[in-house]
Amino acid sequence: MTALSAYDRLEATGLWRASPDAQRREVIVSIGEATLTISDQNDQALAHWSIPAVARANPGQHPAVFHPDGDPGETLELPETEADMVAAIEKLRSAVERARPHPGRLRLVSFVLTILAVLALGIFWLPGALRDHTVSVVPDVKRQEIGEALLAKIRRVAGAPCNDAQAMPALAHLSSRLPGPQGAARLVALRSGVAEATHLPGQIILLNRALFEDYEEPDVAAGFVIAEHLRAQIKDPLRRLLEAEGFMASLRLLTTGELTDAILQDYSEKLLTEPPAALSDETLLAGFQAWSVRARPYAYALDVTGETTLGLIEADPFAASTPDPLISDADWLRLQGICGG
Numbered sequence: 001m002t003a004l005s006a007y008d009r010l011e012a013t014g015l016w017r018a019s020p021d022a023q024r025r026e027v028i029v030s031i032g033e034a035t036l037t038i039s040d041q042n043d044q045a046l047a048h049w050s051i052p053a054v055a056r057a058n059p060g061q062h063p064a065v066f067h068p069d070g071d072p073g074e075t076l077e078l079p080e081t082e083a084d085m086v087a088a089i090e091k092l093r094s095a096v097e098r099a100r101p102h103p104g105r106l107r108l109v110s111f112v113l114t115i116l117a118v119l120a121l122g123i124f125w126l127p128g129a130l131r132d133h134t135v136s137v138v139p140d141v142k143r144q145e146i147g148e149a150l151l152a153k154i155r156r157v158a159g160a161p162c163n164d165a166q167a168m169p170a171l172a173h174l175s176s177r178l179p180g181p182q183g184a185a186r187l188v189a190l191r192s193g194v195a196e197a198t199h200l201p202g203q204i205i206l207l208n209r210a211l212f213e214d215y216e217e218p219d220v221a222a223g224f225v226i227a228e229h230l231r232a233q234i235k236d237p238l239r240r241l242l243e244a245e246g247f248m249a250s251l252r253l254l255t256t257g258e259l260t261d262a263i264l265q266d267y268s269e270k271l272l273t274e275p276p277a278a279l280s281d282e283t284l285l286a287g288f289q290a291w292s293v294r295a296r297p298y299a300y301a302l303d304v305t306g307e308t309t310l311g312l313i314e315a316d317p318f319a320a321s322t323p324d325p326l327i328s329d330a331d332w333l334r335l336q337g338i339c340g341g
Helices: 002-007 080-099 105-121 127-137 140-158 167-177 219-234 237-245 247-256 261-273 281-291 296-302 310-314 329-335
Strands: 011-017 025-031 035-039 045-050 054-056 064-068 075-078 186-190 197-200 204-208
Touching: 011 080, 025 075, 025 080, 045 064, 045 167, 054 080, 064 080, 075 080, 105 247, 127 237, 127 247, 140 186, 140 197, 140 204, 140 237, 140 261, 167 186, 167 219, 167 329, 197 219, 197 261, 204 219, 219 281, 219 296, 237 247, 237 261, 281 310, 296 310
Parallel strands: 186 204
Antiparallel strands: 011 025, 011 075, 025 035, 035 045, 054 064, 064 075, 197 204
């Protein structure tokens, strides 16, 4: 997006709220490469918003209120005095909108041309190539829809996600402390169903309540979040779904933009029963180093004896030092009661 170069040094002060029940806090907003970075006064990143997915809640009004497309609960308010930043965001949003395909005949023609190209080239009908192509073109908004639909299926088995009102802001703080490459993930605590943790498309990470209730420190839950971020980097959660559900799932998603209830139901059952993909000690240790989290608590959570996780324990990058706190002690106490005790 060439328009970004004009704003790469632009910063502004605003008010950010992670969720409807969270308090607004003063933040610094800056424009990066295709993202808005929201940081606290200590230059600690709190959230990363994809510029193509930024929406404005009150066009033409002040203070300007922005939110991620599809998530009006998280908001960023910019006062009228920050007119340059507001204008920059609006200009970039307009540029994205002009470049975005619009519904109607153009979309139909695009789909037809895509199918004809697939037929003409032939190779795209091979399951692997078709899956690769599908994963590359599905937008973030659609990934989030698929993730939410899967979560709805999982709720039938696992029950409603834990949502203690006092604990939810703390869960958001933990997520902000451990952002993935595309920003903070949505962490969801479940009473049952998932053994420890798993990843849904749309940056949704499911965590068993035991990771909060059965341990004395947040490093264990943080370790499982880091492991899921690493697995998602190695294999896109949407790719994992399409590999499990086969050729027809990829073809249907590519041509219609939808997955059937039967596909979602089948995959939700597989997701809760399949063991997580193994990660090497080197990969995990690099992740703990990058996110500034101790590896030992996670290692002992995997194996209380430490025999099978000795590599993580001995090579803990913070064995002789203390990283920045994950969250406050008060937030951790709230998270330990996220499911209502």
